[in-house]
Amino acid sequence: MRVLGIDPGLRRTGFGIIDVEGMRLGYVASGTIQVPADLPLAQRLKTILDNVREIIQAHNPTVSALEKVFVNTNPTSTLLLGQARGAAMCALADHHLDVHEYTALQIKKSVVGNGHAAKEQVQAMVQRLLNLNGLPSPDSADALACAICHAHVGALAAKLHAGGALSGRGGARLRGGRLSR
Template identity: 65%
Template sequence: MNSIRILGIDPGLRITGFGVIEKTGSRIQYLTSGCIKSGEGALPERLKVILLSLREVIQSNQPQQVAVEKVFVNVNPQSTLLLGQARGAAICAAVLEALPVAEYTALQVKQAVVGNGHAAKEQVQEMVKRLLNLPGVPSPDAADALACALCHAHGGQGLGGFATAGYRVKNGRLV
């Protein structure tokens, strides 16, 4: 049976979460996860930390595919731009290693893992713990990255097997 190793990335300028899982048939196994902290300082140096650290994660874990969470537009345009640059560094790390990159919205990831596109961070953490049979709850950033990898492992589909692309959740229902 073929196995596929997936790296999930939750991009952030201060903290970028990553998680690696392996899917063999319908079985999904946790391999590793963690956070990359870019520190304080000049933006180019922080982006370099994200890029080089993710390349190191890729080289040491050898994923075949990468799943990245899409940027949401928040109230502060400057924060959105900075997050987009961190996301760009994460995507570049994958592309430099010749890996295909899939992108998922937070709604798609939460729908796939929790069954509710508007789930709280704590719900995502708990479901990731349960789905991967982890001994403890992962940090929020690592949990989001693992959730992104899980979403990709399920083909971007929700818990019920319905494709969530092109839909949104309203009052707990896909519309």
């Protein structure tokens, strides 16, 4: 499985791609899509859309993971972030990729073990988990962490589904990365 993780943003959208073989994670690529702030909103969204399309074409991911957006104290910022997220999601849909969504809390808990971890902790754990020579940038680290979260949750869901726990026979289901009855 090749996972494309995306940390959406209107100024900077992080992306990270990993390969997953069983429990092994392998780094493929990561970076940040820089969106010029002086462009009109429509052109900024098109920049995100076009760049995500190029990343998909260059690396052929088989699945994608995207960070969910929650309402912040500033509704305008939340709306703009949602639009950036939508532009990325459209590129993923264009390439028929399944899109899995995770909250920042789920991502941090999956990677660091603490849902309220600082950005520096996420960067350090991503570096360790992927055996990187250097610390990834904050946006790249967040996107790679999103991909790692899916690798962990996706593997768990597949095992539970194969064992009948998610097929209705076991009475359990996976919601938001958590097993519930």
